[in-house]
Amino acid sequence: MTFLDWISAPVNWVFAILGVVVLFSGFRVVTSRNIVHAALYLVGALAGTAALFLMLSAEFVAWVLVLVYIGAVIVLFLFGIMITRAPTGLDEGLSSDQKALPALLASGVFVMMSWASIDAFGGQLIGSSGEPVPTEVIGDSLFGRFVIPFEVVSFVLLAALIGGITLARRDLSPAEEEERSAV
Amino acid sequence: MLLSQFLVLGAALFAFGIYGLLVRRNIVLILLSVELMLNAVNINLIAFESVLVSPEAIGHIFAIFVITVAAAEVGIGLAIVLMIFRNRKSANVDDLNLMRW
């Protein structure tokens, strides 16, 4: 498959656009000097990803991503950012000054991963049936064969919830506590 | 569509995540970077699934679990950030070097 073949398929145009969006957003997430912007760029990256998922017939997952992340996680992040009172303006101190080594390592990782991908799946095409995987299948799977991880993951969430609350809440001083128990 | 185009995209996102993890000083930003990495994994999973087309949609299931877990991790992470912030009035990792020696 030549580049020409590739570029002539319209679906790849879509991919290219989405890819640029995702990559740009991703890049900004780690480079942005504004902490809120960084969080918002993450939204962009995730939205792009969700769109990519749609292209790959993963309808359900795409919407989950949108709902869970954009709907919940990012909000959580923003709350976190607010509470820790990070400056919302530009902040030189958000990143360390020494960027060369992290960049080196990151590009190393990128080279490794993309090389392995191309080596293994170089010419493999994705059959573009376009038919989204039915949610029913996912439902059957989740509540059938994967019911145990499904149940277990709920405990992950529960534990995160309870633990998170315990850690994040302000401890009462002994005096306050007495006061409260008296009530 | 090539499978590898998605994989390379995922690799790039993952690399961004690593870069962010190493270079960011604010813990919340580090968490964001980690989300990028997990997202890269999801891209991989979905891409693979579209090739493999397993009857149980394993790749999708896996991705859903990853998303869930990632959400939980964010919760945990932010709780820890808050706790630290409460004690130190800072959310920078630089300051975490009590046990340096």
Place this chain on the structure above:
Amino acid sequence: MMSRLLFAAEEIHAGDGGWWADTAGVMLVLPFVAFLLILAFGKKLKYKGGEIAVAALAINLVWATVLLLMNANSGVLDQITFEIGHIGSGLVFELGWVVDGLSILMFFLVNFVGLVVFVYALGYMKDDVRVDWFFAAFSLFAGAMLVLVGAPNLIQLIIGWEGVGLASYLLIGFYWEDLDNVRAGNKAFLTNKVADVGLILGAILVGVSIGSWDFGAIDFAAFEGAPELAAVATVGGLLLFFGAMGKSAQFPFHIWLPDAMAGPTPVSALMHAATMVTAGIYLMARMFPLFEYMAQNVRIVMIVIGTVTLFGVGLLAIVADDIKRVLAYSTVSQLGYMMTAIAAGGYTAGMFHLFTHASFKALLFLGAGSVIHAVHSNNMSDMGGLRKFMPTTFWTWVVGALALSGIGLSGFWSKDEILATMGEQGLTVVLWISIAGAFVTAFYMARATFLTFFGTYEGDGKPHESPRIMTVPLVILAVPAAIAGVLNIPGLSLPRLGNFTEWLAVRLVPMGDHHAEAINFGLAAIGLVAAVLGVVIGWLIYYPDKETQLQRDSFEIPVLFPLLRKKYYIDDLALGIVALIKGPLARLVDWTSTYVIDGFVNGVARLVKGLGVFVYDTLDQRGVDGVFNGLSAAADGAGSVVRKWQSGRVQQYAASFVAGVLILVALFVFVI
């Protein structure tokens, strides 16, 4: 073994000794019983246990005498052994006793001389310290010697041998409050120990090669020319002789004997007469068949050493001031005679000289003891003119001195026999040296006699004759010293006693002995003349009554006398070697242990610890910093070399994490 024994007994028409021989082991045991009894009860007894020691030897003497007489009559040949252990089927350890001409003679000698000396000691030691211990050790001494001479095999001989060494160590160092005496004891023990290596190795060679340590077996093997024994005979013989040199104080091992005078005088008497120094000669006599039939070439070495000893060490007696030292050197010299004699094939001659020497040397020592007892000094310069104060002592001394000098009395006969043997063997040079030795002997005995008993007394106090309990033994000993010579006059066989040569010939195998069949009057005359000459010259030099003892003893031969006073530097050499081993060498070894081996060990420990410090401080704690600082500095360009990588440690950890991944993968991709 038994069959051989019977066979041999048949050959020489010897009896088996009956009950007396079967029970002869009593002699070996009684002194040890006495030893234990004295240790246990000695303190409470009148003579502090001396009576027990005397009683034990007295009972022993009964056996010894009976056996001696039986042997003289008809020959006694018997051996009783008990196994004390065996390895596999071949290696057997036995204890027991052998009863034959040689051992009976030694039994008699040890018990007789021992008894006399013990009795003497009752008086001599009366007021001394630790008398009970003295008698205990004394019994041990005698007992060990009896074990030695009664040994039917080399193993028991070694046991007795070392036992004698131990007892001598204990007795020489008897006055251990003074460390000089202790050192003398150590010297004796160690010198002997050096020689014992020879004995032990020799015993191993001989015993292992024929598969038995039994003397009878060895004798037979030698007699029959067993090839396996022949193969080791020379080396084995040399080693055994080496062992004998130590106990019998042959040059250069003579150094311990003069120092051994540090013990009480009765000890010296016993040591020089019957026990200890005779052991080496006895060993040679015991192993005579080996040297006679196989290891002839060793005999050359023996002769050389013996000759050097008899003359060279004899000379040392001339310059000694300590009366006991004079006697000690004389003993060494006489031992040289015996050794040379045996080496020359004079089994009987050597043993006969041992026999006569035992009586007169014991006599002389006891006499010297008597003098010392009176004068409270060992030095002849403190004596003089004692003739008048101590007549009994004097006269018995004269008997002893004459016997030693080979003038008329027992010593004459035995020495003559030695000279005759040498003559017969054609050892001309040795013969003349021996004659010269006889001259020297007579000369220094004259010197000692004149310096001690003639002239005027110079010491402190007024000397007096010793008590009866001491003089009676002197008299008793004077008798054999005077007349024992008749026992072995060639061609003379006494009624009921026979002849010394016949006594000794009662062995399992023929000895192949070389002894004179008749008196060699020519040699006897020359020897006698040499001895008389010695006395005369001694008289000329030492008799003239000068004012002081020192002046009397001022005779000097340049070069020679100073050399003699330095004892040929041999003592110094030995001391030097010991000092070298004990000092630098030992310290070097100790040093290597603590500094080289341990140093290595500690070094490794420190290295590991240091590595730990390095890994923790540098790699683990700073290295991550360092490496990443370095890397990022390099990556950021020269300007920022000194700048620290600012982010926190978590990210360093994470970076190492990622780096680890990359390195791992890279390893696989590029290396494996």
Place this chain on the structure above:
Amino acid sequence: MEWFETWGLTLTVFLPLVGVVLLGLIPKENESALKTTGLVASIMTFAASLILIARFDFSSNTYNTYQFEVSETWIGAINANYHVGIDGISLPMLVLSTFVMVLAVIYSWNHWDEPKNPKAFLILMMILATGMNGTFVALDLVLFFLFFEIVLLPMYFMIGIWGDKTPRKIPGFAKEFETRLYAAIKFFLFTLFGSAFLLLGFLALYFESGKSQFGRTFDIPQLTELGASGAFSGTFAFLVFGAIFLGFAVKVPMFPFHTWLPDAHTAAPTVGSVLLAAILLKLGSYGFIRISLPILPEEAVSWAPFIAILAVIGIIYGSLACLAQSDMKRLIAFSSVGHMGFIMLGISTMTDIGINAAIIGMVAHGLITGLLFFIAGSMHHRYHTREMARLGGNIKLMPVMGGILAFTAMASLGLPGLAGFWGEFMSLVASFNPLPGLSLGVFRSAMVIGAIGTILTAGYMLWMLQKVNLGEPGDEWEGKEFHDVDRFELAAWVPLIVLIVVIGFFPKFIFSSTTDVVTSLVDMAFNSETTAAISSQIGG
């Protein structure tokens, strides 16, 4: 008593552990109950071992047949069994061990080194007893290893807690250490270093045996059978022997692995030194006889000259080092290096004479050096110093103690007629005619040098007597009261003295147990006619 046939050994090994439990239950303050318990436990153990002797069948005493044998599954997964049994070689060692333990308990009755604490000390002693007894009866490599190592901990604590507290400069380190601390860790690390190799060797044997009809096995009798049939050979066996050698050589200890010994002995409390010298060192040499030789006979032969050379170096080296010592206990400790050299020389000859020599040498060294350490301890107890330069005239101050010291020193220098003689003498005899095929040059040189070593031995022993026992007591002791030997000391020492004399005059006491089995061991391992029939290769 039928049950004794099967459980007698187990009883002997684990009775002390019962003692441990009982001791643990008695409160620390109740000293007399503690001591009585310890004594009773050790005496019962000793009694059990005596019953073993009584019921031991000396007539069928051949190698690789064991009596009182028990084999129960222990670690099924690796085919390691609780397999115990004794033969004529282990019997004397086992009895020696139980016997010395009784004496040690008696002695410690009124000799407690600081910081006292009889309870802990007795417990450690009892654990030690289990380890030592167990090593002598184990017939499974894993079991052997376990017991072999059990002794490590109690000894570490004995040295470390009750040991010598004087500070000492350690070469290579800037600061001073307390002797006990240095010695304890050194002992520990050295032994462990050796054990690691030992374990590797055992494992290698285990896997190699997988090719045989027995399958993978740790069983000593089975491995012995394999060894005799030549199952282990080549480079593999060479390395395995080397590994096992290292393990045992450290324990023995052979030059140059000996440096832990002087420190450990010197620093240990009296009873610790006694047990260390009397029994612990024997574990190594016993291991050579029980494991190295029969299982790897071919390699034993090829290693023999090397072992002989090291042994001889040890003899000379140890003796010379003794001469340089100023500390009495250290001197005695170094003397062990020399004496164990003789034992190893005997073993290295691979003949029945040599191995018998080693066994009797082990017993004798156990008795004699044990006694020497007892005396040294008692003297330290009274003088509070071990500096020989300060001692002197001991026999005047304490005639009985001095006498016993002199006696023991004489026994130690190998005086014929006392126990020490046989081991040394027979080692030399054996090295005159080692196993056919071994280099006569090496072994006969070893014989001569070993014999010369006896001179040095005599030298340092006499020298020690001179410094410690004889002469006038130093001024500093004037007017001080010295109690001569007390009854506990006598009770502990007299049996040793008696045995030293008895074995000295009647070595059959030991040989009757060992000779047949050793002969058949040599026959079996080296496939040769009994080498005591020595005639073959004289002059060859």
Place this chain on the structure above:
Amino acid sequence: MGDKDLLVFQIDYLALAPELIVVTTMIIVLALDLILPRPKKYWTATVAVAGTALALVPLAFLVLEDEVRSMFDGSYVVDEFALVLKGLFLVAAYIVFLMSHSYIESERYYQGEYYFLLLASLLGSLVMASSRDLIVLFIGIELVTGPLYMLSGWRKGDVKSNEASMKYFLLGILSTAILLYGMSFLYGLTGEITFAGLAEATAGMADEPALIMAVLLMIVGFAFKISAVPFHFWAPDTYEGAPTPITAYLSVNSKAAGFVAMLLVMYLALPGVAEVWAPALWLLAALSMTIANLTALRQTNIVRLLAYSSVAQAGFMLVPFAAAGVAGADLQEAFAATVIYLVIYAVMNLGAFAVVIAATRSGRSGELSAWSGLARVDPKLGVLVAVFFFSLAGIPPLAGWFAKFAMFRSVMIAGGAATVALAVIAAINAVIALYYYAKVVKSVWLDDPVAEFADDERPAGSLRLALGITVVLTVMIGFFPALATFAGEAARVIASG
């Protein structure tokens, strides 16, 4: 999938009983925590302890039954191996609960939440032991570690504890991401997530670079959990900062969970590519042992020392993995060796931490110098210190010796130059390790006491129980290693399947 009915998957409640009991206990704990007034909150601890003990009961039934119960297309299996490991997790957690009791009570902690989170982590490890596909395994791991991120920071007011938590968390999610990336590739390459399917699909794929990368990435993910060098950096800091019972839990349960994951993935899912993972683990083993041991020599804080010790011990546990890479090696033996080591390590390490808690109860710090002469003051505790630390050092007759023995055995059984070299490295490290373990014992027994602490107060009953259980097991296993080999034997069954 559409055709398949839900009922295809029968749920075996007996097989799930231990997990269900733990879940129930969690809920009860939560509920109690809501109802009970603060002074009575210790009831939550009692319930947690009781629940854990109770969970062992069905486990016992299952063990006796000796039958493999497989669910959900073989993605969740209860077999001997799973049971042994579940038993280990439950017992270890039980002991940690016992240790926590007095520790948590003595300061102002959130007891209910504490036990809830620990139980959640326990649940995760139980699930992991039965997991036979990547998803269950992944979720299990997350459930094990998630609560622990928070528990390490449980001493909220203590900045050290905060820091411990943060470091653990950040590196933890990094490792999760890397692990997931590896998993995604594994899935992509094979289309399988069950271990059995993976084993079939990966056989002969050892030359595929993408697979190599996937395997290595997963190894890195697990290596973080077991804190192998160079992925161990979090361990000392986190161990020091976290509450001590949590440290114990981290060093035992969490590490064991990591090993379970590694065992399952390597031996069950990827046996065909042992030539890839064995050398990698060889390297990790060698590095872990050497670096950690050398580093531990320098430590003056007991907990930090134990942290490095646990890193080194992980290295020892990895040794059999490396041995498995030798051609023709007996994978079962290697597998069994690691399991045996794990079991023994769990017992003695828990004991060591229990001792730390007991020793520090009266204000003694974790600094080694504060421990001088501890035995003089409290001989019983001194004995325990000696037992556990010498056991860790591998001195017979304490349990640790058999762990090392099994480890060496697995190496020798494999043969091969590289593994023998590793054995030599391990042997040298064993001696080095002895030095610092002995250093602790030396301080406690041989040095003079430094300061007075109120040691006359006896440790709490629950702590004494924890000490008792661990010490008895340590000594018993030392004498009867069969107690531990039984675990290895069970594991052998699974490895052959």
